[in-house]
Amino acid sequence: MRPLTTSAAVADAVVDYLVIGGGVVGLAVGRRLAQRGGSTLVVEKNRRFGMETSSRNSEVIHAGIHYPRESLRTRLCIEGRERLYAYCQQQGVAHRRVGKWVVAQGDAQVARLDALLAHCGAVGVAAELIGGARVRREEPLVRADAALVSPTTGIIDSHALMAALLRDLTDAGGDFACCARVVGMQKRDAAGLYRAEVATGDAAAPVMGVRAPVVVNAAGLWADRVAAMLVPGAFRLHFARGRYYVLAPGAPRLRVRRLVYPVPAGAHAESLGTHLTLDLAGNIRFGPDVEWTDANDDYAPGPAPPPIARAARAIAAYLPAVRPEHLVLGDIGIRPKLQRPAGPFCDFAVRDEAPAGMPGFINLVGIESPGLTASLAIAAMVDQILHG
Incomplete structure (x- = not known):
């Protein structure tokens, strides 16, 4: 993990995939896209990965029994649970099916x-x-x-899981930048690239531009604010x-x-x-x-x-x-x-913004529990949206 490297003399960075948010979902998405072979950058505003929702939870691998039958939460939880158990077994991530x-x-x-x-x-x-x-x-x-x-309910070392996802991301040629907060977004230009303005903390170049044809918003607690940079009023957390x-x-x-x-x-x-x-x-x-x-x-x-x-x-x-x-x-x-206090159930939002005129911009909003369990399935769904 390192801060985003900047220089006042360096032009905007250009990557194939920009993932905003370095929690478990952002790391899972970044890993999946990097393994496709394209250049991938995951940016995280904190000094290390997973410092917010991903590390402040019950560390439970959920079975998928508490959500509506046809909901994304149910489908992605059940699929993600099986993917996660298999991944933990392959990668040696500590976990146990305690029931x-x-x-x-x-x-x-x-x-x-x-x-x-x-x-x-x-x-x-x-x-x-x-x-x-x-x-x-x-x-x-x-x-x-x-x-x-x-x-089929279990428990997991969430930090070890995120460390394994990060290792896979970098082994596949992807990059992870910490202390990199997205403060603005611009719509696709004539070359088909979005431009993210990233605060770096570097006095010489406090804001760096990152251009990409694909941007995935996995910003967790901040996802509605990131979404609003391109789709104002789309979500409220x-x-x-x-x-x-x-x-x-x-x-x-x-x-x-x-x-x-x-x-x-x-x-x-x-x-x-x-x-x-x-x-x-x-x-x-x-x-x-x-x-x-x-x-x-x-x-x-x-x-x-x-x-x-x-x-x-x-x-x-x-x-x-x-x-x-x-x-x-x-x-x-x-x-x-996304569910308001005393309000009706709200599902995960995994939304392709192509209908709003922004192909390649994917919003992941309201990814609360069982987001950790569903993370690998969410990554597969993003891949499916982008590549069919």
Whole structure:
């Protein structure tokens, strides 16, 4: 990783593919396009790859069971899950299929589990329903009258995944430039090239031009702003700030062998609830919760204490051993959502802007969960749009 090399005397750089955003999706897209043989440049405004949504998430390989049947999220999650497991196996990226339980308490929640099981069958994802006796036998700390078992859910080292994608990108001749923020875009010129104005941090040449016939906007939390440089008003992102909680030093050691999720509040809810995840070392983490915000870059804990008591109540519904004094604040992440607060479900936007008169400009907007799982499938879809 290096800053974009600049010189006041050097003309605009010209590449075949410009990818804006160095998170997991941008790296997956850049890798795919570089392996086609064309010159590829991935630019990232931060000092290294994946410093925003891609590294501030649950690191879960999702099965694809929580999204509408015909949605891009479902299709790309299911396809991406299989691509990702195969890629991790080939590249030695640390991961594990630990499985997931979605747990229910009471008749109303069990009925929602029945509906979720039927949905799994409709989309072709393996799942089964188990009763409370088996829950207590296999996970004594978990309280549930029933659980939906998702055996294809897993966990992954997201940093190792991005490092492998970056290695593939550069091995294929592609370039990655950090500290390179796109501040403006110009439409295609007579030669069919878009021009991106890239802030470099270099006093001698603070803005460098990069020209390309293909531009892929994978800017994550900033994707609506990048899109607006060429297609004003096309998208508006909403930002869901989410806190994660970990066990405090001295808290009782909890032994849970799989991921545990509460039943979502409703079909296609804006959150999957404050769930229990594991890292590859077996450490437990809870979250994220949801706090809507206008800021897409505020990771500070804030002056007020975090709502640990509220989180503990949500967790205790399925893990009664947890008390507020057992939890401390961990990471904070922000999800870029096209879905507005309390609004209807919004799908991933993977949009070719050719109908708007901009062929070769691809917008990837609202790529929140399960974007990490879907990343390789999203890259394949972009390739298909561009090359058929």
